[in-house]
Amino acid sequence: MTAGPLSDLVDVRHLRWQNDGLCKETDPEAFYPLATGGTNGREGKRICAACPAQLMCLDWGLHHERYGIWGGTSVNERIQLRKQLGIREPTEDIEEDE
Numbered sequence: 001m002t003a004g005p006l007s008d009l010v011d012v013r014h015l016r017w018q019n020d021g022l023c024k025e026t027d028p029e030a031f032y033p034l035a036t037g038g039t040n041g042r043e044g045k046r047i048c049a050a051c052p053a054q055l056m057c058l059d060w061g062l063h064h065e066r067y068g069i070w071g072g073t074s075v076n077e078r079i080q081l082r083k084q085l086g087i088r089e090p091t092e093d094i095e096e097d098e
């Protein structure tokens with residue numbers, strides 16, 4: 001395999017853990033509770049707790065995602081973790097190519 005630009009490597013990493021994620025088989029509304037006006041994210045967090053991709057997802061979420069449940073953490077929990085770990089707030093969410 002030939003190494004491509006860094007952006008390609010990030011995309012591959014993103015896709016790899018998503019393939020292992022339990023959320024791909026569940027209701028997406030469980031992971032975006034504020035956007036949908038639904039639950040407080042408890043159901044999404046419950047699913048994340050059993051997910052084999054949780055650590056990769058949390059790492060991604062801390063660095064790239066401002067909204068939703070990622071790696072078992074809420075928006076506010078990631079804000080606190082970023083402060084504790086010295087991680088800059090993401091400026092925009094990364095959208096996947098269709």
Ligand code: SF4
Binds near residue numbers: 017018031044052
């Ligand atoms: S940790 Fe949660 S949000 Fe992340 S891939 Fe797993 S189920 Fe999906």
